[in-house]
Amino acid sequence: MKKLLTLSLLAMAVVSGSANAKDWKNIRVGIEAAYPPFNELTADKKIVGFDKDLSDAICSYLKANCTYVIQDWDGMIPGLLAQRFDTIISSMSSTEERKQKVSFTRPYYNTPAFFLVRKDSNMNVDSPAAMKGKRIGVQSATIFQNYADAFYKPAGATVTPYQTLDQVYMDLTSGRLDAVLFGSIEHDTFLKSKDGAGYKMAGKPLLDPKWFGEGAAIAVRKDDEDLRKQLDAAVEALHKNGTYDKIRKKYFSYDIWPKG
Amino acid sequence: MDFQPGIILASLPMFLDGLWVTLELVGIALLFGMIFALPLGIIRAVNVPYLTQLIGGYTYFFRSTPMLVQLLVTYYGFGQFKWMQDQWNAGNSFWLLFREPYFCACFAFTLNTCAYTTEIISGAIKNTSTGEIEAAKAMGMSWITRMRFVILPAAMRRILQSYSNEVILMLQGSAIASAVTLVDLTGVGRAVYARYYAPFEAFIFTGLIYLVLTFAVLGLFKLAERRWLAHLKPRKH
Numbered sequence: 001m002k003k004l005l006t007l008s009l010l011a012m013a014v015v016s017g018s019a020n021a022k023d024w025k026n027i028r029v030g031i032e033a034a035y036p037p038f039n040e041l042t043a044d045k046k047i048v049g050f051d052k053d054l055s056d057a058i059c060s061y062l063k064a065n066c067t068y069v070i071q072d073w074d075g076m077i078p079g080l081l082a083q084r085f086d087t088i089i090s091s092m093s094s095t096e097e098r099k100q101k102v103s104f105t106r107p108y109y110n111t112p113a114f115f116l117v118r119k120d121s122n123m124n125v126d127s128p129a130a131m132k133g134k135r136i137g138v139q140s141a142t143i144f145q146n147y148a149d150a151f152y153k154p155a156g157a158t159v160t161p162y163q164t165l166d167q168v169y170m171d172l173t174s175g176r177l178d179a180v181l182f183g184s185i186e187h188d189t190f191l192k193s194k195d196g197a198g199y200k201m202a203g204k205p206l207l208d209p210k211w212f213g214e215g216a217a218i219a220v221r222k223d224d225e226d227l228r229k230q231l232d233a234a235v236e237a238l239h240k241n242g243t244y245d246k247i248r249k250k251y252f253s254y255d256i257w258p259k260g
Numbered sequence: 261m262d263f264q265p266g267i268i269l270a271s272l273p274m275f276l277d278g279l280w281v282t283l284e285l286v287g288i289a290l291l292f293g294m295i296f297a298l299p300l301g302i303i304r305a306v307n308v309p310y311l312t313q314l315i316g317g318y319t320y321f322f323r324s325t326p327m328l329v330q331l332l333v334t335y336y337g338f339g340q341f342k343w344m345q346d347q348w349n350a351g352n353s354f355w356l357l358f359r360e361p362y363f364c365a366c367f368a369f370t371l372n373t374c375a376y377t378t379e380i381i382s383g384a385i386k387n388t389s390t391g392e393i394e395a396a397k398a399m400g401m402s403w404i405t406r407m408r409f410v411i412l413p414a415a416m417r418r419i420l421q422s423y424s425n426e427v428i429l430m431l432q433g434s435a436i437a438s439a440v441t442l443v444d445l446t447g448v449g450r451a452v453y454a455r456y457y458a459p460f461e462a463f464i465f466t467g468l469i470y471l472v473l474t475f476a477v478l479g480l481f482k483l484a485e486r487r488w489l490a491h492l493k494p495r496k497h
Binding site (some may be wrong): 163 | 451
């Protein structure tokens with residue numbers, strides 16, 4: 001059995017070895033098209049979003065011809081491994097578990113966590129001590145709850161876990177909570193809704209990778225190291241020449257480039 | 261992955277906290293539910309114009325909607341109104357109670373169990389055999405005396421069995437408390453699951469605690485029945 005596995009792995013290496021030989025003028029990109037504003041499908045079935053724009057820019061930088069394959073999220077990595085497409089540019093967070101299966105470029109965005117508070121509030125949310133006695137809402141079993149429990153609870157804040165995110169926002173608007181800790185993307189969506197008018201994000205963006213992860217990166221098969229290098233270089237270059245920021249400003253008012 | 265008993269051991273203090281929250285919630289709801297259900301059940305049984313129908317409407321409403329819905333309405337529903345939010349901001353200490361998840365859960369649970377208990381009590385009163393009532397009347401007892409010395413004592417004995425079911429249902433029904441941010445026994449189970457990605461350990465242990473609690477409740481009711489329903493036991497000699 002083991003022998004068979006080694007053999008088939010070898011065979012795969014040979015096959016992909018021949019794929020390596022190709023100069024990547026045609027790249028098939030796997031995208032979910034269901035995660036706005038990063039990737040979504042318009043009514044007339046066009047893929048739009050930050051991931052799509054960035055991926056277009058990468059392809060024109062590499063002078064490659066890109067085709068898009070829409071793939072459901074749970075079949076994303078299997079689809080890549082089954083050669084249905086060559087890379088995943090679909091807001092996939094680079095995590096240790098996924099690194100066992102695929103390899104990642106450097107992260108191309110990392111959206112920070114923020115505290116959301118009432119517009120007229122002048123709480124110093126960055127300081128756990130200043131938040132003593134305040135009521136902070138989080139979604140239970142999230143990195144945000146871990147963070148709030150680790151720093152704000154010991155300092156005397158009440159950290160309240162909710163089952164769903166809309167319940168957290170509901171209790172912020174009803175006045176039960178003083179602040180909500182969550183990702184900036186979800187906050188943005190809330191701020192744009194009709195309930196969100198009286199609120200703002202406060203304090204510093206929270207990005208500590210130990211608590212909040214490394215960010216979203218481009219995934220390729222493990223044997224396509226040359227493609228990974230090209231994509232990696234393209235992402236770096238697009239950030240340096242300002243294209244990245246131009247695309248980013250279309251969607252976000254703040255920087256989402258991962259630091260460090 | 262193997263069974264990891266270490267997770268349960270490490271989470272024992274959390275489980276104790278959760279157990280306490282569950283016991284408190286259920287205890288308070290059952291206590292106040294019974295206190296309110298006694299007069300309501302009597303009125304429902306003896307037919308006071310309008311009042312009886314009103315109580316019938318109340319029990320109908322609370323017995324025909326899920327307790328989870330009642331809890332969500334109490335906590336999220338009331339809090340949505342501008343008027344309520346103004347009362348909170350003004351510091352109205354009565355309405356401020358409805359801002360606290362703990363009070364909301366006690367409130368909804370109490371109303372729910374009270375509705376069921378009212379029906380149980382009124383049913384038992386209505387089932388009093390006419391012979392007993394006639395005998396009491398023949399003794400010249402007034403309505404109050406009859407109720408106090410004949411009807412109620414017998415009715416309260418007869419509710420024991422159906423009331424033990426209600427207590428167990430409340431105990432298990434209280435598992436919805438985590439929907440309004442309370443970390444009860446089930447809430448702890450969820451938290452442990454999320455922290456260790458170990459659903460089996462977390463939920464099996466949670467279930468085990470409920471099992472023991474239910475067993476204890478059944479035991480207490482057995483004792484009560486032995487004492488107050490002794491006259492119904494088959495003769496042993």
